[in-house]
Amino acid sequence: MSIDRARYEALVLPHVDAAYNLARWLTRNDHDAQDVLQEAMLRAYRHFDGLRGEARPWLLAIVRNACWSWLRANRPAELPAADDEQESDTPGPEALAAREFDRRALNEAIAALPLPFREALVLRELEDLPYKEIARIAGIPIGTVMSRIARARRLLAQALQPAAVPRLRVHK
Amino acid sequence: MRTDDRLHAYLDGELDAASALELEREMAQNPALRASVERLRELSAAVRTQADYHRAPARLKRAPHEKRRWFVFAPAFAMALLLGAGIALYLERPGEDTELVASHVRATLGNRLIDVASSDQHTVKPWLSARLPYSPPVADLSSEGYPLAGARIDYVAGKQVAVLVYYRRLHTIDVYVWPGEEASGGAFARDGFNVEHFTRGGMRYALVSDLNRNELRDFAKLLN
Numbered sequence: 385m386s387i388d389r390a391r392y393e394a395l396v397l398p399h400v401d402a403a404y405n406l407a408r409w410l411t412r413n414d415h416d417a418q419d420v421l422q423e424a425m426l427r428a429y430r431h432f433d434g435l436r437g438e439a440r441p442w443l444l445a446i447v448r449n450a451c452w453s454w455l456r457a458n459r460p461a462e463l464p465a466a467d468d469e470q471e472s473d474t475p476g477p478e479a480l481a482a483r484e485f486d487r488r489a490l491n492e493a494i495a496a497l498p499l500p501f502r503e504a505l506v507l508r509e510l511e512d513l514p515y516k517e518i519a520r521i522a523g524i525p526i527g528t529v530m531s532r533i534a535r536a537r538r539l540l541a542q543a544l545q546p547a548a549v550p551r552l553r554v555h556k
Numbered sequence: 557m558r559t560d561d562r563l564h565a566y567l568d569g570e571l572d573a574a575s576a577l578e579l580e581r582e583m584a585q586n587p588a589l590r591a592s593v594e595r596l597r598e599l600s601a602a603v604r605t606q607a608d609y610h611r612a613p614a615r616l617k618r619a620p621h622e623k624r625r626w627f628v629f630a631p632a633f634a635m636a637l638l639l640g641a642g643i644a645l646y647l648e649r650p651g652e653d654t655e656l657v658a659s660h661v662r663a664t665l666g667n668r669l670i671d672v673a674s675s676d677q678h679t680v681k682p683w684l685s686a687r688l689p690y691s692p693p694v695a696d697l698s699s700e701g702y703p704l705a706g707a708r709i710d711y712v713a714g715k716q717v718a719v720l721v722y723y724r725r726l727h728t729i730d731v732y733v734w735p736g737e738e739a740s741g742g743a744f745a746r747d748g749f750n751v752e753h754f755t756r757g758g759m760r761y762a763l764v765s766d767l768n769r770n771e772l773r774d775f776a777k778l779l780n
Contacts, residue, residue, distance in 0.1 A: 393619050404612030414610075421616055429620045487606045494607055508568065509603040515570045534564040541599055 392432050395439040400425070402440060402511055403447040409506045410451040412495055416458075424450035441513070445521040448503065455499070464500050493543040501536035508533050563589075567596050652713055653744040653751045653762075659710050660730045660749065660764040663719070669728065670706035670721050680707045684718045692718040692733035692759060697778055702729070722775070729765040729775060736760040743769065752776045 403424065408417040424447045435442050455462050494502060500522075507518045515529045522529070565571045566579050583590045663669045672683040677694040684707055685691035696704060705721040705728070712732060720731040737755055744751040750772045752763040761779060765772050 389619050397617055397619070400612045400617045401609075404616065405610045408610035417610070418613060418616065421612065425616060426620050490602060490606050491608050494603065505603065509600060510607060510609055512604075515565075515568065530561050530565050530570065533568065534561040537564060537596060537599055538560070540603070541595075544599075 387432055392429060396428060396443055399440045399443045403443050405510060406444055406506060407447050407451055409502060420450050420454045421447060441517045441521055448521050462499055464498055489544060493540050496543065497536055497539055501532050501539060504529055504532035505536040563593055563596060567600060655712055656732060656751055656762050656764050657746050657749045659712050664728055671708035673706040675704050677704060688716060688718055690735050694720060695779060700778055702775055724767050724771060727765055727767040729763060729767060732762040733759050754780050756780055
């Protein structure tokens with residue numbers, strides 16, 4: 385087994401920040417993100433000769449899977465339930481009225497999103513990836529990417545509304 | 557597709573051209589819809605500009621070292637190493653014993669049996685430690701019937717080794733001592749010579765003599 389170290393360094397290492405950012409948003413703390421990423425980088429290095437196409441989505445997919453495995457083993461409660469894609473409350477676009485964004489509140493609101501929506505949002509907004517690549521990385525259909533991103537933004541807008549905290553949530 | 561999802565896809569530039577055109581026509585006639593898209597755009601921009609972007613620590617921005625790669629296989633690797641070492645030891649032992657016996661025979665045949673002749677352990681020990689990178693323990697066992705005759709330095713298995721020379725009646729016992737942990741004990745016989753091994757206090761001992769096996773073993777117990 386021979387790994388082209390120079391080629392690995394040139395193609396993969398520029399995307400470590402993106403990989404870390406994803407791991408950090410999925411695990412929600414620095415220590416765990418570093419552990420998971422270190423493991424994932426080893427895997428990436430070892431499977432480097434299997435890389436076809438662009439390195440960034442390839443690396444992000446490895447990191448994403450490492451995060452999910454880690455969460456499954458260490459924080460199973462954070463994994464989505466089977467019916468998580470079903471929305472119980474469906475606020476229309478009129479619920480999106482958050483003009484004054486407080487930086488801290490925004491970060492907290494993203495961190496509070498359920499895992500699948502947080503993942504889709506981070507890949508879309510922070511990595512600026514097209515739906516097709518997000519679908520590849522997360523291993524889901526493009527339609528699911530679309531609905532997850534839409535729902536992530538709806539949940540975010542809801543959480544950021546000044547009235548969101550005292551507001552009674554009306555179900556059905 | 558939910559109507560609402562369509563707005564997000566439009567915002568992300570993921571709507572096909574025909575649907576995008578249709579949505580734009582709707583927006584032109586519907587100010588509320590237009591406002592919704594605008595608020596979505598603001599939210600998206602806020603996430604892009606204000607959400608934390610976590611940068612990786614420098615130590616993760618290096619290609620893993622081979623060493624670190626092996627770390628993953630460490631348990632299997634250690635097993636293989638242990639097995640290999642065991643086999644090597646197994647194969648090596650007879651060679652080492654043969655060499656020890658040869659060394660002992662050479663010393664007894666010639667007159668190089670003893671470099672420092674002394675029955676005093678306090679003479680022998682400093683003499684050895686002055687010439688070797690380690691200081692072998694020298695025991696006085698004359699009261700047990702094993703007077704110390706002296707010591708020499710020999711060359712065994714590619715290294716300088718301290719040899720303490722004891723007498724038992726008319727027999728000579730060479731006690732080879734060198735730093736090491738690997739031997740757990742054992743005996744070997746060849747051409748009427750016996751070899752007794754043990755490890756004690758980070759030192760390997762090999763006793764070589766024409767003394768009978770049982771007495772040599774008793775002597776080993778006294779030293780051990």
